[in-house]
Amino acid sequence: METWFNVGKIVNTHGVRGEVRVISRTDFTEERYSPGNKLTLFMPDNKQGRELTVSSHRKHKSFDLLTFEEVVGMQEAEKLKGGILKVNESQLSALEEDEFYYHEIIGCKVYTMDGEELGEIKEILSPGANDVWVIKGKQKKEILIPYIADVVKEVNIADQKIMIDLLEGLL
Known part of the structure; x- marks a missing residue:
């Protein structure tokens, strides 16, 4: 298909x-x-x-x-x-390293560096300087995570797993 x-x-x-x-x-x-x-x-x-x-x-x-x-x-x-x-x-272009299509990110599970699961990415917002990933948390609460190097530490598309460093005040 x-x-x-x-x-x-x-x-x-x-x-x-x-x-x-x-x-x-x-x-x-x-x-x-x-x-x-x-x-x-x-x-x-x-x-x-x-x-x-x-x-x-x-x-x-x-x-x-x-x-x-x-x-x-x-x-x-x-x-x-x-x-x-x-x-x-088949018409999608190859991306540079550390670049992803939205459909590759949406659905990934997000974990802290301590291994705590925060939830799943449901949406990506593009308000300006950087994208913001909307995570549907365990208590149905939305968590907004900026896609910046200080926060997003590892993206593993194959395993649908993203590791983030929770900066103070992010939650």
């Missing part, structure tokens, strides 16, 4: 030439949206994906504006509204 990862959601059209507004869910916009790149569109009412080839990309305010070779004009672009753009697992 193929695994798909969200890249963005088409929320509206832009202009009359078939451009669409996309709210991106990727850190790799330049790579994902470069002309010639293939994205697969999944509509809410259809489980089958439709492959689209990026024709152009530009930024406008907080949106990415895209055109596709297969979509000509505003009427065709209108039909894409509400669709989710995805990439196949």
Whole structure:
């Protein structure tokens, strides 16, 4: 079974030439949206994906504006509204050491350096300077852990285990 990862959601059209507004869910916009790149569109009412080839990309305010070779004009672009753009697992890029995709981190168990289990990562927030990992604790309490070298000491994706150093005041 193929695994798909969200890249963005088409929320509206832009202009009359078939451009669409996309709210991106990727850190790799330049790579994902470069002309010639293939994205697969999944509509809410259809489980089958439709492959689209990026024709152009530009930024406008907080949106990415895209055109596709297969979509000509505003009427065709209108039909894409509400669709989710995805990439196949095979299209994921290799990352540098100590870089991870969100889907690799979410679900990992988090332990202190003393071996105490704090819980499981349920969500990752990106508020600014560094990501913040949201851990669902044992008492259903959320724990927020900044992804910085002083706190996160070891990430073992294969074992789904993360070791952190609890700085004073973190809990």
